[in-house]
Amino acid sequence: MSLTAEETQFVKFLESFPQFYKKAYEIAENAKGISILPMEGGKNEFKMYALDDICHSCNIFKDGNLMITPKTTDAIWYKKENNNFFIFLIEFKGDLLCRNSSKCTLVEVVDNLKNKNFNEEIEHEIFLLDKVLSKYSDRMLNGLAAKPLETVTIALPLIYEEYYEKNKDTVEYLDIRNFLKNSRIVYRVVSISEDYEPNRQRTRARSYRCSNIIPSACKRLANEKHDKELAASYESSLQTYYRRYERAGIVYSAGFVDNIAFNNFIENYLK
Numbered sequence: 001m002s003l004t005a006e007e008t009q010f011v012k013f014l015e016s017f018p019q020f021y022k023k024a025y026e027i028a029e030n031a032k033g034i035s036i037l038p039m040e041g042g043k044n045e046f047k048m049y050a051l052d053d054i055c056h057s058c059n060i061f062k063d064g065n066l067m068i069t070p071k072t073t074d075a076i077w078y079k080k081e082n083n084n085f086f087i088f089l090i091e092f093k094g095d096l097l098c099r100n101s102s103k104c105t106l107v108e109v110v111d112n113l114k115n116k117n118f119n120e121e122i123e124h125e126i127f128l129l130d131k132v133l134s135k136y137s138d139r140m141l142n143g144l145a146a147k148p149l150e151t152v153t154i155a156l157p158l159i160y161e162e163y164y165e166k167n168k169d170t171v172e173y174l175d176i177r178n179f180l181k182n183s184r185i186v187y188r189v190v191s192i193s194e195d196y197e198p199n200r201q202r203t204r205a206r207s208y209r210c211s212n213i214i215p216s217a218c219k220r221l222a223n224e225k226h227d228k229e230l231a232a233s234y235e236s237s238l239q240t241y242y243r244r245y246e247r248a249g250i251v252y253s254a255g256f257v258d259n260i261a262f263n264n265f266i267e268n269y270l271k
Contacts, residue, residue, distance in 0.1 A: 002080070003080055003085075005172075006174055006179055007078075007080065009171065009172060009174040010078070010085075010174060010176075012171065013160055013163055013171075014049050014076065016163060016167070017049060017054050017057075020049050020050040020051075020053045020057075021047055021048075021049055021050075022047060022049075022050050023044070023045045023046070023047055024037060024044040024045065024046050024048060024075070024090075024262070024266065025038075025039050025043075025044040025045065026050075027048060027050045027074050027075045027090075027092065028044070028074070028092035028190070030094055036092055036094045036190070036191075036192060037190075037259055037262055037263075038260060038263070044266065046266045046270060046271065048075040048076065048088075048090065049075065049076050049077065050074065051073055051074060051075055051076040051089070051155070052072050052073070052074050054159060055069055055072045055155055055159060056069060058158070058159055058162050059162065060159070060161060060162040061158070070150040070151070070154040070155045070158075071143055071146045071150045071151070072147060072150065072151045072155045073089040073090055073151050073187070074090055074091050075088075075089070075091075075092070076088065076089055076151075077090070077270055079269070079270065084184050085182075085183045085184065086183070086184045086185075086252075087180070087185045087186070088187075088188070088269070088270060089147075089148055089151055089152075089186070089187045089188070089251075090187075090188055090190060091144065091147055091187075091188070091190065092190045092259075093140075093189055093190065093191045093192075094191075095140065095191055095192060096191065096192050096194065096210050097189065097233060097238070097256065098194065098210035098233050098234070099210050099233060100214060100215075100218065100230075100231075100232075100234075101138040101140075101141055101229055101230070101232075101233075101237065102138050102139075102140070103133075103136050103137075103138050103229060103230060104214070104215060104218040104230050104231075106129075106132075106133055106136060107133065107215070107217050107218050107221055107230060108215050108218070109129075110126065110130065110133060110217075111217035113126055113129070114126060138229070141229065141234055141237055141238065144189060144234070144238055148185075148187040148245060148250070148251055148254060149245060149250060152180055152185060152250055152251065156176060157176050157177050157180075160174065160176040161176075181249070183252075184252035185250070185251045185252050185253075186251070186253045186254075186269075187242070187251050187254040187255075188254075188255055188256065188257050188265065189238070189255075189257070190256075190257045190258070190259055190262050191235075191256060191257075191258065191259065192258075192259055193258035193259055193260045193261070210233075214231050218230045218231055219231050228240075235256055238256075242254035242255070
């Protein structure tokens with residue numbers, strides 16, 4: 001592919017982190033070394049840069065004893081097509097995003113406790129749970145909502161700043177924020193498919209299935225508090241964030257890919 005001078009500079013910037021150039025299934029591994037991506041038949045071996053690892057290697061996110069590491073996507077890649085420069089941001093999440101949020105689970109627990117005969121015995125505990133619920137914000141939802149935003153506006157500009165300071169005698173300066181603004185940034189969350197049945201967990205396959213039933217307590221509270229997240233799946237809630245990012249021009253496209261379909265995404269879009 002024929003790259004402009006700025007695009008070449010950006011590619012060189014990524015290439016300065018060769019230790020983090022990894023196969024997709026490796027980047028998608030959890031803390032136990034288990035990947036959410038299928039690997040049979042050489043699938044998901046396409047290499048990208050592990051952006052999370054790059055971010056954690058940078059000194060610019062250290063402020064004394066304080067770590068100010070932003071929320072970043074797991075992987076980053078690029079492609080030039082039809083004179084458009086695409087930057088792909090990929091997040092691997094070993095969860096079912098068709099499920100209701102954990103906030104809904106908390107609502108269910110509180111509602112069940114209120115309907116028990118020993119309500120008076122735990123009246124104070126229920127009072128405290130109601131206070132927690134009124135301020136509760138789902139950590140996974142917030143993280144997945146923030147990752148593309150912080151990657152584009154905080155992480156990449158600051159990582160580039162550190163890179164340039166280390167190499168300014170040999171590289172030409174790139175206005176990274178303007179470059180990102182003019183690039184087509186594609187964000188995808190790769191999550192567990194309902195049909196995913198890894199060999200090591202065949203007997204537990206049903207645990208991967210989603211329920212389409214929204215608890216009545218969640219529906220009721222969603223209407224009372226005008227809290228749409230209570231009656232929506234993670235994916236539905238996240239779509240509202242991602243559409244805003246698209247409208248604001250922060251990302252060109254945002255969406256979701258099942259882990260069993262990610263190899264097709266590689267073949268169709270990344271290569």
